[in-house]
Amino acid sequence: xxxxxxxxxxxxxxxxxxxxxxxxxxxxxxxxxxxxxxxxxxxxxxxxxxxxxxxxxxxxxxxxxxxxxxxxxxxxxxxxxxxxxxxxxxxxxxxxxxxxxxxxxxxxxxxxxxxxxxxxxxxxxxxxxxxxxxxxxxxxxxxxxxxxxxxxxxxxxxxxxxxxxxxxxxxxxxxxxxxxxxxxx
Numbered sequence: 001x002x003x004x005x006x007x008x009x010x011x012x013x014x015x016x017x018x019x020x021x022x023x024x025x026x027x028x029x030x031x032x033x034x035x036x037x038x039x040x041x042x043x044x045x046x047x048x049x050x051x052x053x054x055x056x057x058x059x060x061x062x063x064x065x066x067x068x069x070x071x072x073x074x075x076x077x078x079x080x081x082x083x084x085x086x087x088x089x090x091x092x093x094x095x096x097x098x099x100x101x102x103x104x105x106x107x108x109x110x111x112x113x114x115x116x117x118x119x120x121x122x123x124x125x126x127x128x129x130x131x132x133x134x135x136x137x138x139x140x141x142x143x144x145x146x147x148x149x150x151x152x153x154x155x156x157x158x159x160x161x162x163x164x165x166x167x168x169x170x171x172x173x174x175x176x177x178x179x180x181x182x183x184x185x
Contacts, residue, residue, distance in 0.1 A: 002064055002102050004181040009072060009106045012059040017048055020061070020071055023091025032089065032128050034150050060110075062090075062103040069095045072107045082118035084111065101180050104138045109173065112166045119165050125150070126158035135162040139172050 012020065021044045023029055030036040039047075051057045058074040070090040077084045086107060090100050111117045122140055124131035136142075140162035148156030 002096070002098065002181055004102075004177065007062070007064045007102050007106060007181075009060040009062055009103070009110055012048070012061050012071070014048070016061050016068065017044060019068060020044075020091070023071065023089065026091070026093075028093065029089050029091065031152075032125060032131065036152065060107070062099075062106065064096070064099065064102065068092075069099050070103050072103060074107075074111065076121075082116060083121065084115075084117055084119075085121045085123070086111070087123075098180060100134060101137060101176075104134065105173075105176055105180055108138060108164070108169055112169045117166065119163055122162040122164075124160045124162065125152065126160055132160060138164065138176070139168050140164045141168075 021039060021041065024033075024044070025038050030038070048059075051059060056075065056077045058077070060072040060074075061068050062070040062072060069092045071088060073087045074084050075087070088100070088103060088107065090103065092099075108120060111120050120140075122131075122135050124135060126145070141164070142160055143163050144161040146159040146161065149159040150157050
């Protein structure tokens with residue numbers, strides 16, 4: 001368990017790019033992504049330059065006890081309908097158990113309570129059981145399936161769609177926090 005005050009999300013910065021690229025290019029992360037090619041340094045920096053100039057994405061680094069552990073990306077931000085799509089990963093293979101759930105909690109807390117979103121959408125490759133369980137643990141419900149939506153390993157793969165709305169988040173957040181975080185002394 002973590003002390004909540006030791007964990008935080010912060011905006012991704014230029015100085016994070018080499019670490020994030022190392023994480024993103026690891027086989028473990030690439031196999032769970034829509035695009036699974038090895039990303040070049042130039043491609044990664046061009047992506048960051050592009051996303052820092054728009055208002056439809058946000059990119060965060062998750063830290064615990066000052067150690068960067070993962071990434072949360074928020075894309076397809078629709079301020080008119082107060083919805084967005086999130087993606088995430090724990091980059092450090094030796095991250096403490098529960099890091100992902102802590103990261104998800106902080107991201108949802110930020111998206112619903114600071115940004116005021118009504119709905120957060122998630123997607124998981126149909127064979128990514130860990131991501132499917134993760135979404136359910138955080139209160140997301142399965143809303144559909146996109147049949148043969150992406151090509152992975154030379155074959156078409158389904159994508160499962162999830163969503164959580166703000167009232168569901170607010171009803172469960174205290175219980176979720178009690179399961180994730182230790183109380184401060």
